[in-house]
Amino acid sequence: xxxxxxxxxxxxxxxxxxxxxxxxxxxxxxxxxxxxxxxxxxxxxxxxxxxxxxxxxxxxxxxxxxxxxxxxxxxxxxxxxxxxxxxxxxxxxxxxxxxxxxxxxxxxxxxxxxxxxxxxxxxxxxxxxxxxxxxxxxxxxxxxxxxxxxxxxxxxxxxxxxxx
Amino acid sequence: xxxxxxxxxxxxxxxxxxxxxxxxxxxxxxxxxxxxxxxxxxxxxxxxxxxxxxxxxxxxxxxxxxxxxxxxxxxxxxxxxxxxxxxxxxxxxxxxxxxxxxxxxxxxxxxxxxxxxxxxxxxxxxxxxxxxxxxxxxxxxxxxxxxxxxxxxxxxxxxxxxxxxxxxxxxxxxxxxxxxxxxxxxxxxxxxxxxxxxxxxxxxxxxxxxxxxxxxxxxxxxxxxxxxxxxxxxxxxxxxxxxxxxxxxxxxxxxxxxxxxxxxxxxxxxxxxxxxxxxxxxxxxxxxxxxxxxxxxx
Ligand code: FES
Ligand code: FES
Numbered sequence: 001x002x003x004x005x006x007x008x009x010x011x012x013x014x015x016x017x018x019x020x021x022x023x024x025x026x027x028x029x030x031x032x033x034x035x036x037x038x039x040x041x042x043x044x045x046x047x048x049x050x051x052x053x054x055x056x057x058x059x060x061x062x063x064x065x066x067x068x069x070x071x072x073x074x075x076x077x078x079x080x081x082x083x084x085x086x087x088x089x090x091x092x093x094x095x096x097x098x099x100x101x102x103x104x105x106x107x108x109x110x111x112x113x114x115x116x117x118x119x120x121x122x123x124x125x126x127x128x129x130x131x132x133x134x135x136x137x138x139x140x141x142x143x144x145x146x147x148x149x150x151x152x153x154x155x156x157x158x159x160x161x162x163x164x
Numbered sequence: 165x166x167x168x169x170x171x172x173x174x175x176x177x178x179x180x181x182x183x184x185x186x187x188x189x190x191x192x193x194x195x196x197x198x199x200x201x202x203x204x205x206x207x208x209x210x211x212x213x214x215x216x217x218x219x220x221x222x223x224x225x226x227x228x229x230x231x232x233x234x235x236x237x238x239x240x241x242x243x244x245x246x247x248x249x250x251x252x253x254x255x256x257x258x259x260x261x262x263x264x265x266x267x268x269x270x271x272x273x274x275x276x277x278x279x280x281x282x283x284x285x286x287x288x289x290x291x292x293x294x295x296x297x298x299x300x301x302x303x304x305x306x307x308x309x310x311x312x313x314x315x316x317x318x319x320x321x322x323x324x325x326x327x328x329x330x331x332x333x334x335x336x337x338x339x340x341x342x343x344x345x346x347x348x349x350x351x352x353x354x355x356x357x358x359x360x361x362x363x364x365x366x367x368x369x370x371x372x373x374x375x376x377x378x379x380x381x382x383x384x385x386x387x388x389x390x391x392x393x394x395x396x397x398x399x400x401x402x403x404x405x406x407x408x409x410x411x412x413x414x415x416x417x418x419x420x421x422x423x424x425x426x427x428x429x430x431x432x433x434x435x436x437x438x439x440x441x442x443x444x445x446x447x448x449x450x451x452x453x454x455x456x457x458x459x460x461x462x
Contacts, residue, residue, distance in 0.1 A: 067167075
């Protein structure tokens with residue numbers, strides 16, 4: 001059996017990208033290897049670590065558990081899409097720097113996507129809600145405390161600014 | 165870890181999905197949320213030759229109340245069901261259970277029907293379906309049939325679905341008594357992991373706090389989730405004292421045949437089955453009483 005290639009067209013970070021993919025290619029591999037958007041990380045490749053989180057049609061999902069062909073006609077936002085047009089870090093990313101919420105940085109893109117999805121729906125999360133929101137993301141460095149602080153910090157700043 | 169090569173077809177209707185399953189034969193598998201199937205493919209535990217994708221079938225994603233049942237299309241996202249106001253009000257056991265299913269990112273993609281079709285004996289939604297005696301509608305090119313959730317599961321990851329059948333809808337009964345309480349509880353190594361053992365219960369009380377009906381079950385402690393309708397039946401008419409609940413939970417646990425693995429011995433699983441069945445029944449009872457006392461208004 002020689003598998004066919006599938007033509008796909010996916011809106012990634014606001015731009016339409018086309019490609020031809022074998023069915024077995026995961027979404028995260030397509031994003032990284034074909035589109036060279038290497039911000040999204042691959043940790044476990046089987047849905048455990050959350051490093052590969054992206055927004056799919058606006059919802060946070062694991063991009064290692066989807067095949068690129070399934071994204072045809074859909075909308076994806078990667079961590080690169082969270083910063084401003086000029087590529088400068090947004091409030092949330094700044095907050096991660098300020099509170100030292102990363103060490104090796106491997107989990108960071110997934111954490112940012114999870115936190116972004118949370119704050120979009122819930123601008124005033126409690127600590128428990130923050131921990132629930134990042135519960136599917138493993139970090140082997142920070143012990144999580146600073147990540148929780150970063151998200152609290154970003155929430156406060158965003159509310160203060162009244163803009164997101 | 166990469167999946168083995170396969171062919172892919174996206175269905176845009178239920179009929180098309182059924183036709184594709186039929187045409188592509190035994191090696192074809194449906195993919196809904198893929199939160200169990202994709203990891204199994206990555207680990208080469210599953211090697212379908214064809215994937216029939218039903219994520220873009222609009223007729224499989226809905227939640228509605230109809231005929232004393234809450235009905236959801238099989239491809240309804242778990243997260244949508246968890247947060248649906250009607251589901252929370254009418255079948256609260258569902259959102260109570262869903263909070264234990266994976267994580268937000270997996271529930272955003274994982275589906276109600278996919279969890280049933282996957283039939284993990286420790287999974288939350290199959291247990292709730294058995295405890296509430298949900299009805300599962302199944303489609304194929306040969307037609308439509310309905311079965312009770314308890315008749316769906318035959319063993320770990322094994323169901324009575326034929327290779328060409330697709331789950332179309334799950335319908336959970338709505339308990340309309342005035343004082344209903346439900347509870348879901350489980351023990352896992354970390355929150356969001358597979359349950360070692362899980363238990364679910366629902367109780368309806370009359371104005372005198374006597375049990376009108378009850379239902380409960382245990383997952384992860386046998387080859388399938390197990391509900392205990394006969395034992396629950398014996399609670400009808402009784403005041404649900406702690407001691408009665410404890411005895412019933414003990415008898416339920418004794419009837420199970422738990423497996424043993426790296427994470428827990430059979431002995432420990434049976435112990436958990438008793439403790440969790442008891443805990444879920446007590447909590448369901450207390451919620452029903454609180455409802456009766458008007459402490460919970462929804
Ligand atoms: S790489 Fe996707 S969850 Fe770990
Ligand atoms: S910063 Fe290293 S894994 Fe989180």
